[in-house]
Ligand SMILES: Cc1cc2nc3c(=O)[nH]c(=O)nc-3n(C[C@H](O)[C@H](O)[C@H](O)COP(=O)(O)OP(=O)(O)OC[C@H]3O[C@@H](n4cnc5c(N)ncnc54)[C@H](O)[C@@H]3O)c2cc1C
């Protein structure tokens with residue numbers, strides 16, 4: 101809710117998910133500075149992936165944060181104040197190729213094993229481990245967030261033992277840099 | 279040359295003349311470097327508490343415009359600096375804090391006096407460094423001063439592991455400049471923004487300037503005066519902006535906000551254009567944001583992009599150094615007169631001036647009026663936090679920037695005495711007065727020793743109401759006079775306390791004793807003087823806009 105009709109920060113914009121790429125100095129403590137900033141300012145992190153880049157001195161953080169335009173503006177401006185942050189790109193309007201990976205360990209008996217495998221095939225997933233004696237199976241699926249969600253949803257009728265999922269990584273299609 | 283000597287050599291290159299601190303195990307190499315003959319240009323000031331070292335460095339910085347430097351050992355020394363660092367980040371003060379750290383090979387092992395000061399201070403510094411090789415030191419110190427003093431000023435921490443302090447450098451090369459690809463400062467105002475701003479200024483019927491700490495830190499008072507005289511607009515300053523515009527100017531409306539003047543707050547309510555210069559729309563200023571300057575468009579001149587649109591949307595945002603923006607804006611606007619608006623504002627000033635009840639007893643406001651008179655409004659004034667701070671801001675006439683040093687953003691009790699001493703180190707020829715409260719003063723009174731030993735005499739006006747007055751005022755007004763933890767009970771005897779340190783102590787109970795006591799204090803120039811003023815704890819600060827409310831709920835001094 102807005103307590104000030106003028107304020108951008110409190111504007112009643114929609115709570116969209118925004119993906120931003122943050123290029124940072126590849127130095128010790130940088131992740132701590134970024135996460136400390138999110139904690140202190142009360143910004144949420146829906147997903148975070150840190151990786152090396154083509155330049156060994158630079159790391160990339162791909163961050164998904166949820167909030168209105170004012171929230172996003174503050175996230176970007178406050179991140180920009182960190183000395184170790186080199187550039188930030190807001191991908192809200194970009195044509196993005198994005199991926200997440202999920203690994204799911206399910207209880208798989210002789211009876212339902214093939215059904216589970218079929219399901220994985222539908223999502224172009226793979227069975228990466230199978231332990232018939234312990235009746236477990238690990239599935240891997242890669243894709244955009246929606247696909248992972250749908251996959252997990254359809255697995256929910258089986259007994260999921262444990263699950264792990266990466267943060268989102270993304271690149272902008274075409275010549276524009278990410 | 280070892281790492282510690284490289285630190286000291288780098289400080290010299292930065293023109294540092296004074297550093298404030300306390301030594302200890304991990305800082306021994308640094309302190310040893312400070313007694314080398316090559317370090318003779320740097321005065322190493324031994325204080326009595328590291329927090330006071332940080333506040334002294336702040337007082338030094340704010341009164342002079344130079345970067346303040348403080349130093350502490352690892353562990354408790356470093357953690358004692360934390361409040362001072364937090365104070366300087368909220369009040370945008372350029373500070374370099376140097377801490378000792380345990381040796382790199384034992385970092386992370388809970389070694390003796392190890393504390394992760396980089397981690398602890400991460401949310402309250404502009405940046406921090408910890409060299410992993412002595413050869414990084416010259417570059418890091420250069421970068422620390424560059425970051426602390428440019429853009430929006432702030433604190434930078436340099437944490438020095440003991441083994442790095444002791445290790446030899448290959449070669450000491452001090453960089454001419456540093457390039458940080460993640461740190462860029464825009465100083466110049468874009469001409470398109472200036473044009474848009476000038477258009478709004480030319481159209482405005484009731485313009486008001488709202489001026490703050492950013493204007494002080496860039497020393498743009500002359501540019502401000504020129505603009506004000508060209509467009510004939512009234513000016514109100516924040517607590518941090520006091521002195522940026524002279525109180526003696528007829529268009530000066532004193533402070534706005536919670537304890538601002540009625541006429542400043544009314545001008546904010548009625549203005550149709552608010553020209554905000556180096557201010558951050560703090561909640562002590564705006565109260566309820568929705569009802570702050572409800573009829574105004576906003577031009578916001580601000581060096582930190584993150585402040586723009588943070589609390590209040592600005593129709594025109596000029597992201598630049600206020601000094602540059604003011605010069606350009608001055609050239610771009612048409613000369614203007616606003617006779618009706620001017621008339622209105624002057625009438626408010628006359629109708630509802632700052633006032634207090636005169637009943638023959640000693641009043642805190644009267645003490646400040648006398649102080650203003652006897653010092654001709656020319657002293658550097660520092661304060662602590664509470665009622666006395668608000669009265670000082672309201673009643674002392676400030677006519678130049680860097681004259682009023684106070685803890686605004688963090689509101690740190692105990693800031694005042696060390697800040698006064700820092701100001702005296704930076705301005706030994708100026709008269710420095712501390713306006714303190716009996717609560718706040720007891721948080722850093724140990725620094726009386728520092729004032730005596732380094733012969734930096736300051737004058738202390740102790741506003742003694744035997745209470746944590748500001749908190750008591752809130753308990754009076756909003757908690758049904760249920761006093762909880764606010765009675766200080768008239769302990770200690772401050773006159774004797776001052777004397778114990780070799781300072782002069784004077785006790786004042788009646789209005790007629792004020793002037794002679796101040797005269798006596800001003801005659802003493804070789805020692806610090808403390809005047810203990812006793813007055814009625816019932817006195818409240820007015821006007822007051824209760825927290826989160828607006829000018830419509832402003833409470834004025836009751837007439838009775
Ligand atoms: C008990 C108590 C009561 C208080 N009551 C009041 C009150 O009634 N009224 C009041 O005003 N305050 C009051 N305060 C102080 C208040 O909390 C804030 O500290 C103060 O209002 C902030 O002042 P400012 O907006 O000038 O910003 P500052 O904190 O001084 O910040 C300066 C701003 O200028 C920017 N800046 C810096 N350099 C430049 C440059 N070169 N060019 C352009 N911009 C620059 C900075 O980025 C920053 O945004 C009170 C404090 C206490 C402890």
Ligand SMILES: Cc1ncc(C[n+]2csc(CCOP(=O)(O)OP(=O)(O)O)c2C)c(N)n1
Nearest residue numbers: 664665666689691715716717718746747748
């Ligand atoms: C370090 C610290 N602790 C607590 C507070 C909360 N506080 C604000 S004003 C105040 C009372 C200050 O009393 P005093 O210094 O005697 O000044 P007075 O208000 O009486 O003028 C207190 C406790 C604070 N600002 N700082």
